[in-house]
Amino acid sequence: MRRDVFQAIADPTRRAIIALIALQAMTPNAMAEHFDSSRQAVSKHLRILTECQLVQQEQSGREIYYHLNPKKLKEVADFIEPYRKMWDKKFNQLDHVLSTLKNKKS
Amino acid sequence: MRRDVFQAIADPTRRAIIALIALQAMTPNAMAEHFDSSRQAVSKHLRILTECQLVQQEQSGREIYYHLNPKKLKEVADFIEPYRKMWDKKFNQLDHVLSTLKNKKS
DNA sequence: TATATTTGCAACCAGTTGGTTTCATTTAAT
DNA sequence: ATTAAATGAAACCAACTGGTTGCAAATATA
Structure with a gap:
């Protein structure tokens, strides 16, 4: 079974979970209250997120806090990244500024 | 049927297609030669990529060139982006440099 | 005109997905 | 000790996925 980050973030509920626990680690029950889906559905999403190491568990008594692993x-x-310069003007300007700075230094 | 960019890039073959046509627009036949999958399979991927506007078609006689739409x-x-600062030291440094530049200007 | 090439589409298929309900386990509270 | 709460796992299900084969339409070539 494929378990990679791209597949993990393909689901909108999982992206919402990521956004949620980025602010603060949270238990499955607490998460489920933020969504329409059941606690068990959230639990399945968390399993997928855990398997591809996007989140980490922290046990605390009978509760489990899920942390985001942004790395x-x-x-x-x-x-x-390689495609960013194809759409982002700002990136090109930045790139220019930085290479200029670099040249001044050396 | 959900047709968004996240779902589109979840498949490794589609990511390979994106990487391929980023360099140069290409026909489905030409793409298929780069992969194990059949021309029809590539065609199905292209349909998905087209539906979420990640690629654009350019007809040329009986051939169709597919272009990447990086935007x-x-x-x-x-x-x-919001999570980048949670892992990327470079980003923070950049951020600092830029805000410094901005302050100097104003 | 007859033939070959390029392509998309429909039908089919096994495997996966995201959801549900039910159940067992662990830990806290009474 | 009994009850309540928090969680994960299994069984089930409809829908979707990614692949295949076969076919039809459009365009180029002989």
Whole structure:
């Protein structure tokens, strides 16, 4: 079974979960209250997010707090990066500014 | 049927197609030669990529050249952006440099 | 005109997905 | 000790996925 970050963020509920726990680690029950889906559905999403290491568990008594592991999103960023200069004018300007700075230094 | 960019880039073959036509617009036949999958399979992927506007068609006789529409990837970039500062030291440094530049200007 | 090439589309198929309901386990509270 | 709460896992289901084969339409070539 394929379990990669791209497949994980393909689902809108999982993206919402990511956005939610980015602000604060949270238990499955707390998350479920933010969505229409049941706690068990959230639990299944969390399993997928855990399997591809996008989130990490922290046990606290009978509760489990889920933390976001933002580093994993770098894989997606790395995929997109080569195409950024094809749409982002700002990026090109930045790129110019930085290379200019670099040249001044050396 | 959900047809968004996130779902489109979830498939590794489609990401490969994106990488391929980023360099040069290409016909389905030409693409299929780069992969194990059949021309029809590539065609189905192209349909999905077209439906979410990640690629654009350019008819030329009986051939159809598919171009990448990189702007659409901005949706993914926008999703990731808020989390970048959570992993990317460079980003923070850049951010600092830029705000410094801005302050000097004003 | 007859033939070959390029392409998209429909039908089919096994495997996956996202959801539900039910159940067992662990831990806290009474 | 009993009850309540929090969680994960299994079984089930309809819908979707990614692949295949076969076919039809449009265009180029002989």
